[in-house]
Amino acid sequence: MYIIRHRPLFFWITGLLLAGALGAILVWGLPLGIDFTGGSLMQVQYASNVPPLATIEKQVSVVPLGVVSVRTAGTGQISIRSRTMTPGEHSAVLAAISQNASTTELAYTSVGPALGSQFTNKALWAIFAVMLVIVLYIAFAFRKVSRPVPSWGYGLTVVAMLLIDIIVPTGFFAAYCHFTGAEVDSLFVVALLALLGYCVNDVIVIFDRVREHLAKNEKTGLKESFEDTIGKSINETMRRSINTALTVALALLALIYLGAPATQNFALVMLVGVVAGTFSSICRSAPLLIPIAKWFAKK
Amino acid sequence: MTRYRVFAFVALIVGFLLTYFVWATQANPESAYQFKLGLDLAGGTELVYKADMSQTPAAEQSDALAALQGVIERRVNLFGVAEPLVQTERASALSGITEDRLIVDLPGVTDIKAAVAALGQTPILEFKLATTTNMGTTTATTYIATGLTGRYLSSAALQFGTGATAGLAAPTVVLNFNSDGAALFEKITAANVGHVLAIFLDGQPISTPVIQQAIPGGQASITGNFTATQARDLVRNLNFGALPVPITLENSSAVGPTLGAAAISAGVFAGIVGFIIVALFMISWYRLPGFVAAVALVEYLAFMLSVIKVIPVTLTASGIAGLIISVGMAVDANVLIFERTKEELREGKGAREAVHIGFSRAWPAIRDGHLTMIISGIILYWLGTSIVQGFALVFVLGVLASFISAVSLSRIFLLAIVPEHKEGIWKFLMGSGGHNA
Numbered sequence: 001m002y003i004i005r006h007r008p009l010f011f012w013i014t015g016l017l018l019a020g021a022l023g024a025i026l027v028w029g030l031p032l033g034i035d036f037t038g039g040s041l042m043q044v045q046y047a048s049n050v051p052p053l054a055t056i057e058k059q060v061s062v063v064p065l066g067v068v069s070v071r072t073a074g075t076g077q078i079s080i081r082s083r084t085m086t087p088g089e090h091s092a093v094l095a096a097i098s099q100n101a102s103t104t105e106l107a108y109t110s111v112g113p114a115l116g117s118q119f120t121n122k123a124l125w126a127i128f129a130v131m132l133v134i135v136l137y138i139a140f141a142f143r144k145v146s147r148p149v150p151s152w153g154y155g156l157t158v159v160a161m162l163l164i165d166i167i168v169p170t171g172f173f174a175a176y177c178h179f180t181g182a183e184v185d186s187l188f189v190v191a192l193l194a195l196l197g198y199c200v201n202d203v204i205v206i207f208d209r210v211r212e213h214l215a216k217n218e219k220t221g222l223k224e225s226f227e228d229t230i231g232k233s234i235n236e237t238m239r240r241s242i243n244t245a246l247t248v249a250l251a252l253l254a255l256i257y258l259g260a261p262a263t264q265n266f267a268l269v270m271l272v273g274v275v276a277g278t279f280s281s282i283c284r285s286a287p288l289l290i291p292i293a294k295w296f297a298k299k
Numbered sequence: 300m301t302r303y304r305v306f307a308f309v310a311l312i313v314g315f316l317l318t319y320f321v322w323a324t325q326a327n328p329e330s331a332y333q334f335k336l337g338l339d340l341a342g343g344t345e346l347v348y349k350a351d352m353s354q355t356p357a358a359e360q361s362d363a364l365a366a367l368q369g370v371i372e373r374r375v376n377l378f379g380v381a382e383p384l385v386q387t388e389r390a391s392a393l394s395g396i397t398e399d400r401l402i403v404d405l406p407g408v409t410d411i412k413a414a415v416a417a418l419g420q421t422p423i424l425e426f427k428l429a430t431t432t433n434m435g436t437t438t439a440t441t442y443i444a445t446g447l448t449g450r451y452l453s454s455a456a457l458q459f460g461t462g463a464t465a466g467l468a469a470p471t472v473v474l475n476f477n478s479d480g481a482a483l484f485e486k487i488t489a490a491n492v493g494h495v496l497a498i499f500l501d502g503q504p505i506s507t508p509v510i511q512q513a514i515p516g517g518q519a520s521i522t523g524n525f526t527a528t529q530a531r532d533l534v535r536n537l538n539f540g541a542l543p544v545p546i547t548l549e550n551s552s553a554v555g556p557t558l559g560a561a562a563i564s565a566g567v568f569a570g571i572v573g574f575i576i577v578a579l580f581m582i583s584w585y586r587l588p589g590f591v592a593a594v595a596l597v598e599y600l601a602f603m604l605s606v607i608k609v610i611p612v613t614l615t616a617s618g619i620a621g622l623i624i625s626v627g628m629a630v631d632a633n634v635l636i637f638e639r640t641k642e643e644l645r646e647g648k649g650a651r652e653a654v655h656i657g658f659s660r661a662w663p664a665i666r667d668g669h670l671t672m673i674i675s676g677i678i679l680y681w682l683g684t685s686i687v688q689g690f691a692l693v694f695v696l697g698v699l700a701s702f703i704s705a706v707s708l709s710r711i712f713l714l715a716i717v718p719e720h721k722e723g724i725w726k727f728l729m730g731s732g733g734h735n736a
Binding site: 035090187204212236270 | 339347349409411412415416548549550551552553554555557558561562563565566568569570572573574576577580581584616617619620621623624626627628630631634635638642660663664667668669670671672674675676678679682683684686687690691694698
């Protein structure tokens with residue numbers, strides 16, 4: 001019952017988290033990678049010592065590419081970012097940096113500007129469509145419990161939760177990018193999509209319990225305040241929410257510490273999202289139903 | 300109980316066979332059921348071309364795209380790559396503007412420039428009618444596409460005939476059309492006797508003969524100003540196929556073999572460690588049911604990996620992410636069931652009865668959770684780009700499998716072991732956390 005009694009406290013924490021995340025996104029921005037903006041990215045491994053970045057920049061500047069960013073990436077590795085290179089320019093850059101050093105190109109990606117903006121569009125549409133369908137499905141699945149909150153109210157609450165569940169890790173990643181120089185790539189979008197799936201499931205488990213109690217109360221004629229029903233439901237499902245989050249977090253930690261560098265940022269975003277999402281499902285999702293119920297009672 | 304023991308025995312045997320299948324097909328490099336790895340894991344080059352369909356009538360676009368795919372496939376095979384993949388994609392879902400793309404995957408190739416050059420030698424062959432308009436003192440010639448292009452070509456041959464240069468045999472390229480092309484060629488020549496029918500190669504007119512009469516039989520010859528070597532190259536390139544529509548390179552990416560191999564070994568290691576930690580947690584917290592869940596999870600994984608091998612699903616980094624999340628969902632379904640069972644045990648129910656009720660109580664939440672995820676996954680697959688689709692496909696398969704395994708496997712195993720009443724050691728085995736049942 002603790003969570004229900006201290007509802008305002010948790011709403012405040014939510015507000016602060018949300019404000020922090022939005023602040024991070026607005027102040028630092030999300031540095032979009034070439035998957036979104038178009039451009040070329042080369043990852044090069046040096047056999048021996050990496051020359052100073054200024055030297056590499058100078059070597060690359062013989063190829064007229066405009067603004068080129070050269071960064072260190074891991075031991076003995078650098079990454080070179082620029083506008084979309086032609087195959088000819090790409091091999092010219094490779095030749096330029098290999099003059100006095102033995103290098104191997106680990107990976108090269110080049111995305112045309114048109115495809116980049118298409119990816120952004122598609123990703124946003126996909127997230128939007130998934131949310132819409134979730135509202136509809138939940139409104140359908142909860143159609144038998146219409147009091148004190150209509151069934152589509154559950155759907156809308158879930159979507160409100162999901163928005164927060166996505167904004168918080170995004171804000172975290174904006175800060176992370178700001179301090180580490182990481183960039184938003186398509187795997188970040190995949191992480192958000194995976195989080196959508198995880199958090200929906202998490203909230204549904206709690207709402208399912210609310211649904212079960214409401215149906216049981218109606219059957220037995222038990223008069224119980226909506227707040228008590230919700231408090232009971234949260235308490236009964238908390239163990240499960242925490243245990244599931246713990247197992248997923250353990251798997252993600254293994255991925256962060258032992259997994260491939262390519263999936264480390266993915267796992268980190270997921271981990272933040274799972275922790276924040278679990279907090280949000282326990283402390284916010286069902287409590288959020290109470291003000292909605294009150295609002296409908298007034299009408 | 301005997302019934303459940305038979306089921307459980309069968310499930311164990313099937314699980315064992317699936318595990319053996321996954322292991323054996325992976326251990327044998329010759330096996331047709333090796334994991335198909337995406338380029339981000341296996342290393343290789345991916346080229347994405349945009350096909351310019353603006354000159355192609357809408358009704359013929361899908362044919363032209365198929366012809367394009369065929370031509371590029373022949374080209375790629377010439378390049379000598381093991382298991383190349385040429386796909387076409389029509390992107391139109393959202394923007395309203397259709398865009399036709401050609402995706403060429405070349406596993407093991409890391410030299411983008413050489414790959415692009417090898418594909419780029421494919422010529423674009425077009426036949427255009429010339430119309431001359433007088434504009435005062437000058438005349439302007441415009442060329443109108445006839446619809447006759449390289450896609451109607453069946454073969455090209457080199458001949459030496461007597462040409463303008465006395466004493467030297469002028470190289471002539473003879474074009475043989477297929478039956479559709481022959482009919483079209485005859486129609487065009489019959490209708491335009493006296494006009495110039497220019498032959499364009501890669502956008503340049505290489506020959507501008509005047510049509511003397513209708514030409515049946517589907518053969519045309521080009522006697523341009525080329526040397527014997529140029530003519531021979533042209534014939535070779537035309538025989539490997541002329542592009543029906545122009546293409547431009549939009550995306551290219553290459554992953555070196557070391558990066559991909561490191562990603563796989565690190566990913567597999569992290570996966571195994573993650574799985575062991577999760578299994579240990581489940582066993583230490585949920586005791587016997589946790590152990591049962593761990594066994595069910597091994598079966599679940601063996602099943603998923605077999606499905607991925609048999610379909611086959613191409614595994615990419617995002618696909619592996621989908622797999623991990625779906626394993627998380629499978630764990631969650633078990634946790635849900637055990638928590639419900641625990642509640643029933645606390646109310647004093649017998650062990651078996653508690654398991655039965657626990658499953659049926661957990662069912663609505665599992666059903667709604669899994670169904671929303673499956674629906675979301677399908678939408679993502681439908682709307683997403685290839686990297687999102689890689690995630691969505693494995694995710695949907697994984698959630699489906701979890702749906703089945705959670706409600707059948709764990710249940711069959713538990714009901715095959717758990718006795719009617721909780722007495723003695725069963726109080727401990729069916730307990731969880733710090734409490735006995």
